Amino acid sequence: MSGQLSIEALTAGYHDAPVIKALSLPALSPGEVISLVGPNAAGKSTLMRALAGLLPATGRLHLGGQDVLAMGIAQRASLVTYMPQALPQGVGLSVLETLLSALEVAELDLSEQARIARAVSVLERLGVAKLAMRRLDELSGGQRQLAALAQALVRTPRVLLLDEPTSALDLHYQLRVLDLARETAREQGMIVMIVLHDLQAAARVSDRVAVLSQGAIDAFGAPEDAITPEVLARVYHVSARVERCARGRLQVIVDDVLR
Amino acid sequence: MEQAEVNAPAAAADIGAQYRAVVARRAAIVAGLALVSVVALLFDVITGPSSLSAVTVLQGLFQPDALSPSQSAIVWQVRLPYALMAVLVGAALSLAGAEMQTILNNALASPFTLGVSSAASFGASLAIVLGVGIPFLGGDWLVPVNAFVFAFGSVLLLQAMARLRGAGVETIVLFGIALVFAFNALIALVQFVSSQEALQQLVFWTMGSLSRATWSSVGVLAVVLALCAPFSMRAASAMTALRLGEDRAQSFGVDVRRLRFFSMLRVSLLAGASVAFVGAIGFIGLVGPHIARLLLGEDHRFLLPASLLSGAALMSLASVASKLLVPGVLMPVGIVTAMIGVPVFLLLIFRGSRA
Numbered sequence: 070m071s072g073q074l075s076i077e078a079l080t081a082g083y084h085d086a087p088v089i090k091a092l093s094l095p096a097l098s099p100g101e102v103i104s105l106v107g108p109n110a111a112g113k114s115t116l117m118r119a120l121a122g123l124l125p126a127t128g129r130l131h132l133g134g135q136d137v138l139a140m141g142i143a144q145r146a147s148l149v150t151y152m153p154q155a156l157p158q159g160v161g162l163s164v165l166e167t168l169l170s171a172l173e174v175a176e177l178d179l180s181e182q183a184r185i186a187r188a189v190s191v192l193e194r195l196g197v198a199k200l201a202m203r204r205l206d207e208l209s210g211g212q213r214q215l216a217a218l219a220q221a222l223v224r225t226p227r228v229l230l231l232d233e234p235t236s237a238l239d240l241h242y243q244l245r246v247l248d249l250a251r252e253t254a255r256e257q258g259m260i261v262m263i264v265l266h267d268l269q270a271a272a273r274v275s276d277r278v279a280v281l282s283q284g285a286i287d288a289f290g291a292p293e294d295a296i297t298p299e300v301l302a303r304v305y306h307v308s309a310r311v312e313r314c315a316r317g318r319l320q321v322i323v324d325d326v327l328r
Numbered sequence: 329m330e331q332a333e334v335n336a337p338a339a340a341a342d343i344g345a346q347y348r349a350v351v352a353r354r355a356a357i358v359a360g361l362a363l364v365s366v367v368a369l370l371f372d373v374i375t376g377p378s379s380l381s382a383v384t385v386l387q388g389l390f391q392p393d394a395l396s397p398s399q400s401a402i403v404w405q406v407r408l409p410y411a412l413m414a415v416l417v418g419a420a421l422s423l424a425g426a427e428m429q430t431i432l433n434n435a436l437a438s439p440f441t442l443g444v445s446s447a448a449s450f451g452a453s454l455a456i457v458l459g460v461g462i463p464f465l466g467g468d469w470l471v472p473v474n475a476f477v478f479a480f481g482s483v484l485l486l487q488a489m490a491r492l493r494g495a496g497v498e499t500i501v502l503f504g505i506a507l508v509f510a511f512n513a514l515i516a517l518v519q520f521v522s523s524q525e526a527l528q529q530l531v532f533w534t535m536g537s538l539s540r541a542t543w544s545s546v547g548v549l550a551v552v553l554a555l556c557a558p559f560s561m562r563a564a565s566a567m568t569a570l571r572l573g574e575d576r577a578q579s580f581g582v583d584v585r586r587l588r589f590f591s592m593l594r595v596s597l598l599a600g601a602s603v604a605f606v607g608a609i610g611f612i613g614l615v616g617p618h619i620a621r622l623l624l625g626e627d628h629r630f631l632l633p634a635s636l637l638s639g640a641a642l643m644s645l646a647s648v649a650s651k652l653l654v655p656g657v658l659m660p661v662g663i664v665t666a667m668i669g670v671p672v673f674l675l676l677i678f679r680g681s682r683a
Contacts, residue, residue, distance in 0.1 A: 123578055161626035170569045186340045
């Protein structure tokens with residue numbers, strides 16, 4: 070189908086030591102939010118970076134029938150944008166400048182005025198337009214994360230890869246960012262893949278969840294199918310219950326650590 | 329939500345106006361630096377040990393016939409090439425430093441701190457002491473060409489490190505520091521075996537002096553700078569994006585490896601040509617970009633020209649100081665760059681941190 074992302078037998082890693090081994094996923098559709106969960110060192114970031122072209126990968130990666138692995142950096146970046154976990158420290162740029170620079174290197178045919186308008190509208194959606202002229206260095210951890218998210222969103226890619234976008238955010242902003250990711254996916258027909266540690270948040274935001282363990286997919290499907298006591302025991306080595314609350318939301322209750 | 333949408337164009341216009349004001353201020357700062365550079369250049373030309381008045385020199389610049397032959401020789405063969413060389417070397421080293429600092433993501437990166445100057449000095453020492461150099465190139469060009477080849481080669485070595493799989497920018501910086509020590513040891517070795525006369529010549533060379541400037545060397549460096557600077561400016565947006573980290577820049581569509589390769593190529597040309605003609609000049613490549621950064625941030629469309637200009641101004645001022653510090657004596661400018669650079673640098677840091 071048009072616009073679908075298909076990942077087949079993808080292998081990627083560092084220095085000839087593959088972290089991701091022949092990984093395949095059912096086709097992902099535009100407008101869909103997929104959470105990537107799994108223990109530390111399961112290969113979540115490696116998979117994200119391989120999808121974005123930051124690590125060499127072999128296998129088959131197609132977006133809307135186009136071979137993504139064969140694309141040049143600029144073309145690939147126009148379709149797939151990756152948001153790393155952290156912004157570097159000591160950067161003498163304002164929030165707005167970082168967004169404008171993301172648009173400038175894209176060499177889109179936009180006037181400066183149009184670029185500013187687009188940047189400001191993204192900042193407004195995230196509720197941080199008032200930070201536009203502030204330097205990145207003056208921001209709190211949470212504000213920095215929102216600025217980083219804005220840099221990724223302003224490019225309106227077809228596939229958005231968010232690596233732990235809520236790790237420095239308070240509860241309010243965590244939910245807000247995740248809801249916004251979902252809204253953006255729906256409105257703009259974007260495929261949004263999010264690395265998350267919080268399983269409850271993953272269940273809340275995603276259409277489908279991929280549980281990654283040791284570089285391979287352990288479970289994939291709707292949240293209630295992928296996040297099960299069996300999967301949690303196998304992947305995280307915990308004994309847990311997965312229940313629905315009175316409002317029907319999935320809740321993960323961890324009882325014990327399995328040794 | 330509706331309210332927000334109604335306000336959206338107003339907010340965009342407001343932020344747009346603020347941004348344009350910032351851009352206008354930066355353009356004004358760059359223009360100001362250009363003015364300072366020109367004034368410093370003129371000041372440099374009118375300063376000197378010979379008893380020529382400022383008016384005579386300035387008049388001589390515009391009406392060469394008004395000068396006596398000896399005055400003409402002083403103004404046109406000494407003062408002007410020296411002063412122009414100061415501007416060009418300052419501009420080239422500072423631009424090279426600015427690019428290095430961004431490309432290697434290290435505020436302490438500069439041609440001097442990462443071994444380029446040491447490599448040039450070693451190349452020069454081979455030529456001065458042992459007469460070793462490029463075949464068929466003798467006379468006045470032996471030392472500068474040798475210095476250039478080694479400076480260029482040292483950046484290519486850094487480059488090769490960057491191309492090695494898995495070598496991060498930290499590794500490149502450490503490698504550059506290792507190069508400094510390695511070349512300094514080699515220079516010491518050459519000094520150890522050199523004659524008294526050659527040793528004196530070598531020590532003087534390593535101090536860095538504008539007195540080696542000739543119209544042909546000024547011309548060569550001007551061409552190198554004129555060739556490199558437009559390409560630096562073309563890469564400005566990509567460099568700004570690179571400040572947000574390699575992964576993010578590449579995710580924005582910047583070919584980081586290509587950017588780094590061509591940037592290092594420019595650095596090797598700029599720094600190599602500079603040190604080849606005037607010897608090792610420390611500090612300018614480090615301080616020029618920092619002054620620019622403190623003045624107007626890291627939007628490279630402004631940072632790069634501002635670095636170039638502040639380097640030029642700083643070097644001109646250092647040249648003026650080198651003539652005035654000890655009356656009647658022309659001190660090697662390499663000594664003065666640090667003496668004038670450090671206080672300016674500290675002042676800016678303190679002012680910056682207060683703000």
